[in-house]
Amino acid sequence: MGVDYEGKKIGMWMFLFTELLFFGGMFLLYSVFRYRFPLDFHAAAAHENVWLGSVNTFILLTSSFAIALAISAMRKGRSRLSASLQLATIGMGIAFLCIKSVEWATKIQLGLYPNSPVLLQKGPGEVLFFGLYYVMTGIHGLHVLIGICVIAFMVVLTRRKKITRQNPIKLENTGLYWHFVDIVWIYLFPLFYLIT
Amino acid sequence: MTGKKGSARYTSFYQEPGRYKGILSWLMSTDHKRIGIMYTLALLSFFAAGACAGLLMRLSLIAPGKILSAQTYNEVFTVHGIIMIFLFVIPGIPVAFGNFFLPILIGARDVAFPRLNRLSWWLYLTGAAIIFLSLSLHGRPPDTGWTFYAPLSVESQANISVAVFGVFVLGFSSILTGLNFVTTVHRLRAPGMGWFRLPLFVWTLYATGWVQMLATPVLAITLVFIILGRFLGVGFFDPAKGGDPILYEHLFWIYSHPAVYIMLLPAMGIISEIIPVFSKERIFGYTAIALSAIAIASVGSLVWGHHMLTSGMSDTARVIFSLITFIVAVPSGVKVFNWVATLYKGSIVIVTPLLYALSFILLFSIGGLTGLIIGALAPNLKLHGTYFIVAHFHYVMFGGAGFAILAGLHYWFPKTTGRMYDEVKAKIGWLVLFIGFNALYFSMFILGYQGMPRRYFDYPPQYFTGHLVSTIGSWILAAGLIIIFGNLVRSAFKGKKAPANPWQGRTLEWQIPSPPPAENFEKLPVIRGDRYEVKRKG
Amino acid sequence: MRKADTQIPAGSYATYAVVWLALVALLGATIAVAKMHLLVRYSVLAPLAIASAKAGLVLIYFMHLRYEGWFLKSMLLVTVATLTAFIALTFVDVWYR
Numbered sequence: 001m002g003v004d005y006e007g008k009k010i011g012m013w014m015f016l017f018t019e020l021l022f023f024g025g026m027f028l029l030y031s032v033f034r035y036r037f038p039l040d041f042h043a044a045a046a047h048e049n050v051w052l053g054s055v056n057t058f059i060l061l062t063s064s065f066a067i068a069l070a071i072s073a074m075r076k077g078r079s080r081l082s083a084s085l086q087l088a089t090i091g092m093g094i095a096f097l098c099i100k101s102v103e104w105a106t107k108i109q110l111g112l113y114p115n116s117p118v119l120l121q122k123g124p125g126e127v128l129f130f131g132l133y134y135v136m137t138g139i140h141g142l143h144v145l146i147g148i149c150v151i152a153f154m155v156v157l158t159r160r161k162k163i164t165r166q167n168p169i170k171l172e173n174t175g176l177y178w179h180f181v182d183i184v185w186i187y188l189f190p191l192f193y194l195i196t
Numbered sequence: 197m198t199g200k201k202g203s204a205r206y207t208s209f210y211q212e213p214g215r216y217k218g219i220l221s222w223l224m225s226t227d228h229k230r231i232g233i234m235y236t237l238a239l240l241s242f243f244a245a246g247a248c249a250g251l252l253m254r255l256s257l258i259a260p261g262k263i264l265s266a267q268t269y270n271e272v273f274t275v276h277g278i279i280m281i282f283l284f285v286i287p288g289i290p291v292a293f294g295n296f297f298l299p300i301l302i303g304a305r306d307v308a309f310p311r312l313n314r315l316s317w318w319l320y321l322t323g324a325a326i327i328f329l330s331l332s333l334h335g336r337p338p339d340t341g342w343t344f345y346a347p348l349s350v351e352s353q354a355n356i357s358v359a360v361f362g363v364f365v366l367g368f369s370s371i372l373t374g375l376n377f378v379t380t381v382h383r384l385r386a387p388g389m390g391w392f393r394l395p396l397f398v399w400t401l402y403a404t405g406w407v408q409m410l411a412t413p414v415l416a417i418t419l420v421f422i423i424l425g426r427f428l429g430v431g432f433f434d435p436a437k438g439g440d441p442i443l444y445e446h447l448f449w450i451y452s453h454p455a456v457y458i459m460l461l462p463a464m465g466i467i468s469e470i471i472p473v474f475s476k477e478r479i480f481g482y483t484a485i486a487l488s489a490i491a492i493a494s495v496g497s498l499v500w501g502h503h504m505l506t507s508g509m510s511d512t513a514r515v516i517f518s519l520i521t522f523i524v525a526v527p528s529g530v531k532v533f534n535w536v537a538t539l540y541k542g543s544i545v546i547v548t549p550l551l552y553a554l555s556f557i558l559l560f561s562i563g564g565l566t567g568l569i570i571g572a573l574a575p576n577l578k579l580h581g582t583y584f585i586v587a588h589f590h591y592v593m594f595g596g597a598g599f600a601i602l603a604g605l606h607y608w609f610p611k612t613t614g615r616m617y618d619e620v621k622a623k624i625g626w627l628v629l630f631i632g633f634n635a636l637y638f639s640m641f642i643l644g645y646q647g648m649p650r651r652y653f654d655y656p657p658q659y660f661t662g663h664l665v666s667t668i669g670s671w672i673l674a675a676g677l678i679i680i681f682g683n684l685v686r687s688a689f690k691g692k693k694a695p696a697n698p699w700q701g702r703t704l705e706w707q708i709p710s711p712p713p714a715e716n717f718e719k720l721p722v723i724r725g726d727r728y729e730v731k732r733k734g
Numbered sequence: 735m736r737k738a739d740t741q742i743p744a745g746s747y748a749t750y751a752v753v754w755l756a757l758v759a760l761l762g763a764t765i766a767v768a769k770m771h772l773l774v775r776y777s778v779l780a781p782l783a784i785a786s787a788k789a790g791l792v793l794i795y796f797m798h799l800r801y802e803g804w805f806l807k808s809m810l811l812v813t814v815a816t817l818t819a820f821i822a823l824t825f826v827d828v829w830y831r
Binding site: 010014015021022023032037114115125127128131132134135 | 309378380382416417420431447
C-alpha cells in the first residue's frame with residue numbers, strides 16, 4: 001500500500017521545500033541584521049578563516065559529486081561501487097564536521113561565543129554576527145550529521161540488497177537530502193566568510 | 197459490526213484490527229480511518245480542556261481577583277490559546293475528517309504514506325504531552341499568551357521552553373500531514389478523477405497542505421530562537437544585543453497568519469460539500485470555489501503584518517499589509533456568494549448539518565467583515581489589543597471553523613459510526629449553542645469598541661455589564677455543547693443503524709457501506725462523466 | 735495505469751565530473767570576486783549570484799531537476815518565491831523605518 005516511485009520522490013522534494021523555509025527564517029534574520037550593521041559584520045567576518053571555509057566548501061561539493069556517482073552506480077547495477085562511493089561521501093561529511101569543530105573551538109577559545117563577556121564588549125552587529133554564525137552553522141552541521149547517519153544506513157541496506165537497481169528510491173532520496181545540505185552551505189560560505 | 201452491503205456480508209474497519217490486538221490495533225494502526233477516529237477523540241478532549249479554561253476565564257471576569265489572581269489569569273488565557281490553537285483548531289479538520297475521508301473521496305485505499313501518517317499521530321500525542329508537562333512541571337505554567345512574544349518569552353521564569361518545544365513537535369506533525377495529503381492527491385486519485393472533478397473538500401485539503409508545508413517551518417525556527425535565547429543568551433530579539441523584538445513578531449506571524457487559513461480552508465471545504473447536498477443542487481461556480489482556495493492560501497500568506505500594525509513597523513509596511521488584507525477578502529467573498537447562489541431556488545432540507553453550514557455563513561461573514569474593519573489602519577489604532585479583536589477571531593475561528601467541525605461531525609456521523617444521531621436533540625443543541633455563542637462573543641465587539649483591553653484580568657466598572665452578558669453567554673454555550681456531545685456520544689452507541697447514503701450525497705464516501713470496510717472499496721472506482729457521478733466498472 | 739517507474743536515465747559519470755569541475759571553478763570565482771573589494775551593492779549581489787549558479791548546477795544535474803516534470807519545477811519556484819516574499823515584505827518594514 002502507499003505510493004509509487006514518483007510519489008516517494010515528490011514526497012522527498014516537498015520535505016526539502018519545508019527545510020528550505022526552516023533555514024529561510026535564519027536567512028531572513030541574517031539579511032536584516034547585515035543590512036543594519038554592515039561594518040560590524042565586516043569586522044566580525046575577519047575572524048573567519050577563509051582557507052578553512054573554502055576547503056570545507058570544496059569537501060561538500062565533492063561529497064555531492066560522490067553521492068551522485070553512487071546513485072548512478074546503483075542504477076547501473078554496480079552495488080559494491082555504489083556502497084564504496086556512499087562510504088566516501090560519509091568520509092567527506094566527517095571531514096567537514098571535523099574542520100567545523102576546529103573552527104568553533106578556535107573561536108570559543110578566543111572567548112567568541114554567545115553571551116560571552118568578550119563578545120558582549122563588541123558592537124551589537126558583531127554580537128549578532130556571531131549569534132547567527134553559531135546558530136546557522138550549528139543547525140547546518142546537525143543536518144550534516146543526520147545525513148551521515150542516514151547514508152550509513154543506506155550502506156547497510158545496499159549491502160543487504162534492500163536497495164537495488166530496480167528499487168533505488170531510498171538512496172536517491174538520501175542523495176536529494178545530501179545535495180540540499182550542500183546547497184545550504186554554498187550560500188552560508190560567502191555570507192559568513194567573504195564579507196568585504 | 198458486520199453489516200449488509202447489497203446482498204453480501206462485509207466487515208467494517210472496526211472489525212479488522214490488522215497485525216495487532218486490543219488497544220495496539222488502534223495505536224499501531226496505519227489505517228487512515230482508525231487514525232482519523234483517534235485524532236477526532238483526542239481533538240475533542242483537548243477542546244473540552246481548552247473550553248474549561250475559557251469558562252474559568254469568563255467566570256473570573258465577573259469577579260476579578262476573587263477567583264483567579266492576575267498571574268494565574270495570564271496563565272489561563274495562555275493555556276486556553278495554546279490548547280485551542282495548536283491542539284484543536286490547527287490540526288482540526290485535516291487530521292479528523294481529512295484523514296478519514298481524503299482517500300475515500302478520491303477513490304483510494306489509504307493516504308500516500310500510511311506509516312508517516314501514524315508518525316504524525318504519535319508526534320501529535322507527544323506534543324500534547326509535552327505541553328501538558330509544561331503546566332505541571334516545577335515552575336509556573338507559561339504566561340506570555342499563546343503568541344510567546346519576545347522579550348517576555350525569553351526572560352520569563354515560567355516553563356516557556358517546555359511549552360515551546362511541545363509546539364515545535366506539533367508543528368512537525370502538521371508538516372508531515374500536509375506533505376502526506378498533497379502527495380496523496382497527486383498520486384492516488386482514481387482513474388478518471390481529474391483535478392476539476394475533485395470534491396471541493398479535497399481542493400481545500402490540498403491548498404491547506406501547501407500552507408502547512410511552507411509556513412510551519414518558519415514557526416519552527418522561531419521557536420528554536422526562543423529556546424536558544426533562553427538557554428544560550430542568543431539575543432536576536434534583544435535590543436541590548438542589537439536585536440529587534442519586531443523581528444520576532446514578523447517571524448511569528450509569517451506562520452501564524454497562514455495558520456488561520458489552515459484552520460479555515462478545510463472548514464470552507466466542508467461547507468462546500470454540505471450545501472449542495474441539502475439544497476439538492478449542483479454547487480454554483482465549482483471552478484471559482486476551487487481556485488479561490490488556492491488564492492486564499494497564496495494571498496493570505498502575505499498579510500501577516502496586519503497583526504503588527506501598532507508595533508512600530510514602517511508606515512509603508514502598514515499600508516501594504518493593509519492593502520493585501522483587503523485583497524484576500526475577495527476570494528473568501530467568492531465562496532460565500534457561490535454558496536448562497538447554490539441555495540437559491542434549491543430544495544432545502546433542514547437538517548442539522550445544514551443548520552451548522554448556514555450558521556457558518558452568517559458567523560464567518562460577521563467575523564470576516566469585522567476583520568476588514570480592523571485591517572484598516574485608522575480603526576486598527578483604536579481597536580488593536582481590545583476585545584474587538586477577541587470577538588473577531590472567535591467569530592471566524594469558532595463561528596467559522598468550529599461550526600464547520602460540528603457540521604462535519606453531524607454530516608459524516610452516519611458514515612463513521614454506522615448510526616444516525618438524534619435529529620431533534622441535535623437541533624436543540626445547535627440552537628442553544630448559537631444563542632450562547634452570540635451572547636458570549638457579540639458583547640465582546642461592544643466591549644472592545646468601548647475600549648476594554650484584551651488579556652486584562654481586571655477593568656473599570658463601566659465594563660461590567662458587557663462582561664456579565666458575555667459570561668452568561670458562555671454558560672449557555674457550554675449547555676449547548678453538552679447537549680450536542682451528549683447526543684453524539686449516546687447515538688454512537690444506541691443510535692439507529694444508518695444506511696450507506698442517508699443524505700443522497702453524490703461523493704464517493706456515500707457509495708460505500710457505513711462504516712466503511714478496511715480497504716474502503718471492494719474494487720477501486722473508475723470515474724466517468726460528470727463530477728460527482730461515479731460509474732463503477734464491473 | 736502509471737508511467738513506468740525509474741524512467742529517468744541514470745546520469746553519466748562523465749556529466750557529473752564536468753559539473754563538479756564547474757562547481758570547483760565557481761568556488762574559485764567566489765573567492766576571487768571577494769578579494770576584488772567591489773562596491774557595497776555588488777559585494778552582496780555578486781557572491782550570491784555565483785552561489786546561485788552553483789546551487790543551480792547541483793539542482794539541475796545532481797538532483798536531476800532537468801529530467802523532472804513541470805509540476806515539480808513550478809513547486810520549487812513557488813517555494814523559493816514564498817521565501818523571497820517573506821523576506822521582501824519584512825524588508826518593506828525594515829527599510830522604511
